[in-house]
Amino acid sequence: xxxxxxxxxxxxxxxxxxxxxxxxxxxxxxxxxxxxxxxxxxxxxxxxxxxxxxxxxxxxxxxxxxxxxxxxxxxxxxxxxxxxxxxxxxxxxxxxxxxxxxxxxxxxxxxxxxxxxxxxxxxxxxxxxxxxxxxxxxxxxxxxxxxxxxxxxxxx
Ligand SMILES: [Zn+2]
Numbered sequence: 117x118x119x120x121x122x123x124x125x126x127x128x129x130x131x132x133x134x135x136x137x138x139x140x141x142x143x144x145x146x147x148x149x150x151x152x153x154x155x156x157x158x159x160x161x162x163x164x165x166x167x168x169x170x171x172x173x174x175x176x177x178x179x180x181x182x183x184x185x186x187x188x189x190x191x192x193x194x195x196x197x198x199x200x201x202x203x204x205x206x207x208x209x210x211x212x213x214x215x216x217x218x219x220x221x222x223x224x225x226x227x228x229x230x231x232x233x234x235x236x237x238x239x240x241x242x243x244x245x246x247x248x249x250x251x252x253x254x255x256x257x258x259x260x261x262x263x264x265x266x267x268x269x270x271x272x
Contacts, residue, residue: 126150127178128157147175160186169242170196170208176253182260202260203267205230205237208245236263 124138125131131150133141141149145157160166164187166174174197177184184206188198197206213219227237238259244252 124148126153127175128153165194166196167208167210167242169210169245172249173197173206173208173240173245173253173256176249177256180253180257182257199260202263203235204260204263205235206240206256207237208240208242210242213239214241 124133124135125148126133127148129150129152131152133148133150137151138148141147141154145154147157149157160171166187171186174184174186177197182199183201185198185200186196188195188200195205196208199206207213207223209223213223223239230237238256240252240256
């Protein structure tokens, strides 16, 4: 899948953006964002705990038309990438999530906490987004399509 081959729209909100805003945004934020979403993204970069891995995966999913939300709070801790439509939470994890037992236990408790509310959790290691971001995003998109379909079956 090629990047930036869609219309000149904001990747975050789909608002039309002109070529000057587009070029400015690519140069400064590496993604096509309208002026309003550039401010939003600046705040994410400055104040949020979102890692570059989570941000890159987030935009790769947005590129695929996935209605993802970055850094959504679940009342317990913030979720890296939330997909309320598919009832899936994505956590993009660094190494300490696998070698630190205390962290791993806290992750498992959170997975259960979300599952009780009907949300499954996908844990994506940072290394996977580095290894092949495009294929990772394609496979997650498949997972979301299936999850959405199964949720429909369950509730309707
Ligand atoms: Zn926008």
